[in-house]
Amino acid sequence: xxxxxxxxxxxxxxxxxxxxxxxxxxxxxxxxxxxxxxxxxxxxxxxxxxxxxxxxxxxxxxxxxxxxxxxxxxxxxxxxxxxxxxxxxxxxxxxxxxxxxxxxxxxxxxxxxxxxxxxxxxxxxxxxxxxxxxxxxxxxxxxxxxxxxxxxxxxxxxxxxxxxxxxxxxxxxxxxxxxxxxxxxxxxxxxxxxxxxxxxxxxxxxxxxxxxxxxxxxxxxxxxxxxxxxxxxxxxxxxxxxxxxx
Amino acid sequence: xxxxxxxxxxxxxxxxxxxxxxxxxxxxxxxxxxxxxxxxxxxxxxxxxxxxxxxxxxxxxxxxxxxxxxxxxxxxxxxxxxxxxxxxxxxxxxxxxxxxxxxxxxxxxxxxxxxxxxxxxxxxxxxxxxxxxxxxxxxxxxxxxxxxxxxxxxxxxxxxxxxxxxxxxxxxxxxxxxxxxxxxxxxxxxxxxxxxxxxxxxxxxxxxxxxxxxxxxxxxxxxxxx
Numbered sequence: 001x002x003x004x005x006x007x008x009x010x011x012x013x014x015x016x017x018x019x020x021x022x023x024x025x026x027x028x029x030x031x032x033x034x035x036x037x038x039x040x041x042x043x044x045x046x047x048x049x050x051x052x053x054x055x056x057x058x059x060x061x062x063x064x065x066x067x068x069x070x071x072x073x074x075x076x077x078x079x080x081x082x083x084x085x086x087x088x089x090x091x092x093x094x095x096x097x098x099x100x101x102x103x104x105x106x107x108x109x110x111x112x113x114x115x116x117x118x119x120x121x122x123x124x125x126x127x128x129x130x131x132x133x134x135x136x137x138x139x140x141x142x143x144x145x146x147x148x149x150x151x152x153x154x155x156x157x158x159x160x161x162x163x164x165x166x167x168x169x170x171x172x173x174x175x176x177x178x179x180x181x182x183x184x185x186x187x188x189x190x191x192x193x194x195x196x197x198x199x200x201x202x203x204x205x206x207x208x209x210x211x212x213x214x215x216x217x218x219x220x221x222x223x224x225x226x227x228x229x230x231x232x233x234x235x236x237x238x239x240x241x242x243x244x245x246x
Numbered sequence: 247x248x249x250x251x252x253x254x255x256x257x258x259x260x261x262x263x264x265x266x267x268x269x270x271x272x273x274x275x276x277x278x279x280x281x282x283x284x285x286x287x288x289x290x291x292x293x294x295x296x297x298x299x300x301x302x303x304x305x306x307x308x309x310x311x312x313x314x315x316x317x318x319x320x321x322x323x324x325x326x327x328x329x330x331x332x333x334x335x336x337x338x339x340x341x342x343x344x345x346x347x348x349x350x351x352x353x354x355x356x357x358x359x360x361x362x363x364x365x366x367x368x369x370x371x372x373x374x375x376x377x378x379x380x381x382x383x384x385x386x387x388x389x390x391x392x393x394x395x396x397x398x399x400x401x402x403x404x405x406x407x408x409x410x411x412x413x414x415x416x417x418x419x420x421x422x423x424x425x426x427x428x429x430x431x432x433x434x435x436x437x438x439x440x441x442x443x444x445x446x447x448x449x450x451x452x453x454x455x456x457x458x459x460x461x462x463x464x465x466x467x468x469x470x471x472x
Binding site for chain 2 (some may be wrong): 006008017019069071072073098100103104105106169171172173174202205207208211212213214215216217218219220223224231232234235236237238239241242245
């Protein structure tokens with residue numbers, strides 16, 4: 001099939017950037033979205049032009065490296081998949097496809113479609129961990145009895161791959177779904193109790209310091225999350241924060 | 247930083263304060279619509295209730311200042327949050343799909359601004375004359391020159407102008423849209439999202455539709471009947 005691609009091109013973080021049109025013929029419906037971009041880049045390199053820079057790593061939907069705002073939606077039109085797992089059969093011959101980087105003040109563009117998501121790393125450093133003495137005598141985590149319901153909720157929260165789709169989808173570029181998943185994952189388990197209050201306070205403080213917006217409960221993040229992280233986690237983060245402050 | 251400024255300068259703290267002021271306003275609105283509805287049932291009952299609300303020291307000097315504080319806070323914090331939320335995305339998308347969130351949830355600023363414009367009109371209509379009569383002219387009697395209770399006549403008089411009725415109807419439709427998102431959203435902000443959430447959504451949606459509808463009904467009722 002033939003596609004018209006409108007792609008954000010930006011030389012570096014200082015460049016203003018603009019949308020550039022590309023025509024791509026012979027796109028196979030079996031290609032993944034990233035393979036389609038690989039084909040485009042092959043052609044650009046063949047013509048002596050600069051290829052389009054984009055993030056990718058595992059291409060299996062588990063690492064959270066790929067991003068892209070495709071036709072106004074993070075990770076494209078499909079639900080519960082990342083861009084690398086999106087296939088061209090979801091598009092039609094003659095379609096125009098807008099491809100933009102995830103937009104947020106806290107996610108500055110590095111080049112073209114690559115954004116710097118290290119703000120998420122700094123939020124994690126602020127409290128997204130448990131301190132365990134790994135002396136060799138550490139208790140087997142599976143030996144601690146945990147309510148199945150809580151274990152399931154913690155696991156669901158832990159499936160967050162930190163891709164940033166929630167930020168990209170939110171009209172406020174809020175990182176609440178990400179932070180709430182990371183806080184919930186520990187708040188629900190016995191191992192997370194020691195640093196529970198500090199974690200909620202410090203991760204929220206870092207989230208604010210990075211320049212993410214506030215949550216206005218539109219629910220766009222939950223709808224776009226490739227891992228289906230639920231809004232109930234945001235309510236839990238609100239409770240954790242309030243509990244830590246009171 | 248102190249505990250207070252530390253808590254209420256954070257994004258979640260500001261949202262919780264927004265939610266609390268919103269819930270106070272929701273309770274106030276229920277009281278307001280109940281008193282106003284008396285004007286449809288019985289002019290005398292409406293006069294009595296209005297006179298009580300207008301002269302009771304607890305209502306006037308405790309509840310009224312809290313209400314004004316809640317209204318001012320809700321608007322100021324709402325604008326401040328909107329400004330910082332907009333600043334969080336300095337470069338906009340060329341293509342944006344808004345299908346995954348309701349219009350109401352994404353346009354609280356529009357409905358909020360319409361409600362603010364309405365409040366200016368509403369204050370000029372009722373609150374400013376009321377305060378002038380009671381506290382500047384010192385007339386606490388609640389009576390007209392002829393010696394009748396004045397509140398019902400004042401209310402009815404305001405709704406003779408069709409343009410004012412239209413303005414009220416438009417404002418209350420926007421208030422309904424604002425409440426449809428805002429009321430249930432305030433529970434999520436305060437951390438309530440559990441087995442009761444479907445019921446909370448039903449109740450808040452019913453409130454968001456019924457309360458503005460009753461206000462609209464009262465305005466149109468007095469326009470038609472007088």
